[in-house]
Amino acid sequence: MVNSNYSYDICIVGSGPAGLASLSAIREPYSLDVLNDEQIERAHTFFRRQKKTDTLSVCIVDPHSSWMQKWNNSFATLQIEHLRSPALAHPNLFDANALLAFAVEHNRVDELHESGLFDRKELLPLGQSQIGLWKLPSARLFRDFCDDLSQRLKHDFLQGSAIHVERGGGSRRFQLTVETMNEEHVLVGTDHLILAMGPIGRPIWPTSLSHMRSFPRVCQWTDMTSVLACSPRSVLVLGGGLTAVQVAQRCAKTARQVVLCSRRTLSSRHFDIPVEWFDKRHTNKCLYDFYHLSIKERLALLKGTRGGGSVPPGYMKDLERLEQQGLLHRVVGTPKILCEDIEEGKYIRTQIGDHSYDFDAIILACGYQPDCEAHSLIRSIQKMHPELGIHGGLPAVTQDLQLAPHMFVVGALSSLYTGPDAANLMGIRRASQVVANQLDCCLSTNRLRQHGKVFQNLFDVFGDTDSSDEEEH
Secondary structure, eight states, rough: OEEEEEEEEEEEEOOOOHHHHHOOOOOOHHHHGGGOOHHHHHHHHHHHOOOOOOOOOOEESSSSSSTTTHHHHHHHHOOOOOSSSTTTOSSOOOOOTTHHHHHTTOOOOOGGOOOOOOOOGGGGGGGGHHHHHEEBBHHHHHHHHHHHHHSSOOOEESSSSEEEEEOTTTTTSSEEEOOOOOOOOEEEEEEEEOOOOOOOOOEEGGGGGGGTOOTTTEGGGGGHHHHHHTOOSSSEEEEHHHHHHHHHHHHHTTEEEEEESSSSSOOOOOSSSSSSGGGHHHHHHHHHHHHHHHHHHHHHHHHHTTTTTTTTHHHHHHHHHHHHHSSSEEEEEEOEEEEEEETTEEEEEEEEEEEEEEEEEEEEEEEEEOGGGHHHHHHHHHHHHHTEETTHHHHHHOTOOOOOTEEESSSSSHHHHHHTTTTHHHHHHHEEEEEEEHHHHHHHHSHHHTTTOOOOOOGGGSSOHHHHHHHHH
């Protein structure tokens, strides 16, 4: 059954941080982050006097029933207490201080945890650390902040999976096919499409365990809830990044023995990319250098900058505590399964280096291999635009983050142009603003401008005071 009753000006595929940031960038008339004090005052006065109604229609499409559900489920599975990203990284594009202000307004400042960067010399001149912007918000605070933001931004929410897109009947409008939860197909017509779906690819399985994909006690971390429900006494966790550490911490709460195995010694740093990418004084230089690399060099930098995963100092201290208590053991090496035919209820005998272990379960947290072509929606876009290049599993995009005319990407899919922080909250903020700016340019000749002037030039009001006075006279 096909229903085609949906029609919107903009459709955003994805209800995670990238989708919410995109909606915020579209809905907010301006951003405090890019204006000086005088411009902010003039903008506030101008928009307060505006009587027009925002007639722009926006639809969010996602398989989950509410905003940030996949994100929140992941945090719940790992029992994560606070974010790795600082309080200045969030989906509200109007004000970088919004999360901090939310904490103050609701008397929840105690949910902002020290990141260890307060006295870092190179950050002190920014003033951000002194007011708490480099503190780490609790998972609960961030969740409530995002809930509040999503409720204040006008939009429709359609639960379902976006599986196909094409041009509709000779029109330049897109027809997006969405498969609902009851397996019906609905068509969503839209002028502009934003893909904010998060990472697309295949979870990595170590070669030594490839023959155990169907074994119920060997799983990816996203499926570990059912494994832990069986109360395993000994667990092997594979991976060398923060997620692997969080899985090991979670398992150590119930298992008697947890072994965390990585291919190399764990590296410790506050963020998974250099802090320069968070520092607004250096971000443009980082981006400039990135933009002038070839695609091959960008792919190498994307891999090298993240360094295969890293662990914040606070987590490293907790690992040391668990080791001292005898609940966790760290090893470096590649596991080898010693028994090929494992019966239900039997241990999984595994050799790592010179030692052998008996495990009840093995949980993988080795990252994922980017492969955007694994998604049917991307394949349908390729069919429409055969010229679309795919490099290292990532799509080639323009400098305004378009896969094709009027089709944008935000988040991990934009990595080849946004940079190594594309999937991080800070990169998502930057990409969302780029897309919103380009949409404003696109819609300036759109029917919306002709019928209601929804997209008049908002930034005329930000001109110099002298030139503005001359126009008034």
